[in-house]
Amino acid sequence: MATDENLNNALSDSPEVWAPLHAWRTLGKLRAESAIEFLLTLFRRIDEQDDDWVLEDLPQAIGEIGVSALPALSACLADTSRKLGACEAAAISVKEIGRLHPESRSQCVAILSDQLGKSREKGRSLNGAIVSLLLDLEAIEAAPCMEQAFAAGLVDESVAGDWEDVQIELGIKEEHATSAKFTAFPPLRRMVESGCQSPVSNNASFPDLRAINKAQKKARSEAKKAKWKRMLQRQRRK
Numbered sequence: 001m002a003t004d005e006n007l008n009n010a011l012s013d014s015p016e017v018w019a020p021l022h023a024w025r026t027l028g029k030l031r032a033e034s035a036i037e038f039l040l041t042l043f044r045r046i047d048e049q050d051d052d053w054v055l056e057d058l059p060q061a062i063g064e065i066g067v068s069a070l071p072a073l074s075a076c077l078a079d080t081s082r083k084l085g086a087c088e089a090a091a092i093s094v095k096e097i098g099r100l101h102p103e104s105r106s107q108c109v110a111i112l113s114d115q116l117g118k119s120r121e122k123g124r125s126l127n128g129a130i131v132s133l134l135l136d137l138e139a140i141e142a143a144p145c146m147e148q149a150f151a152a153g154l155v156d157e158s159v160a161g162d163w164e165d166v167q168i169e170l171g172i173k174e175e176h177a178t179s180a181k182f183t184a185f186p187p188l189r190r191m192v193e194s195g196c197q198s199p200v201s202n203n204a205s206f207p208d209l210r211a212i213n214k215a216q217k218k219a220r221s222e223a224k225k226a227k228w229k230r231m232l233q234r235q236r237r238k
Helices: 015-029 033-049 052-056 058-065 067-078 084-100 102-116 123-136 140-151 163-170 188-193 209-236
Strands: none
Touching: 015 033, 015 058, 033 052, 033 058, 033 067, 033 084, 052 058, 052 084, 058 067, 058 084, 067 084, 067 102, 084 102, 084 123, 102 123, 102 140, 123 140, 123 163, 140 163
């Protein structure tokens, strides 16, 4: 049921379209190890069908299944034929396993760190997401690997910030080297955590207030568009 194409592609206003989602959630609760390979085939829907439910919900179900899913997820991340969305879902699934099963955290950090240093066509975007996931796991032990990736220019800094931002979040540094540091487009991670507000303090001196205000408005607008897109897709499935 979880992978049935007719159900996954059912009319958006039909009850059938919800069946796969309930199926994979149930498999997660049952910790159905035999379903792992089948569930991973759904990752392609992210890139082929723009299926946000697979990206946002399926990794949680896989996370509940647990450590037995890690070999397949690691292989998915290493598969150069996989597109960005599928790799991001695999990386999120690894993080969810580390979060829900603390005894596997070190193994999950190792898998994500190993992937971080690998450069390929979708590398910078994927690496930005992996850095954010490592921060979620508070993986200070992955700091050397992250530093190397940033130094090599392999990380999209719009996701979790630059190397200095990452050091501060990990507790390695207390503050930025320059107190008035400003990024016209705040990292996505920081935007989400702060409700899209500017991360810069009110008493900082700015070179161009108009340009800053315009950049902040654009960032908030893009965040709202993404939010509404997800809401509309969910409404279509009700």
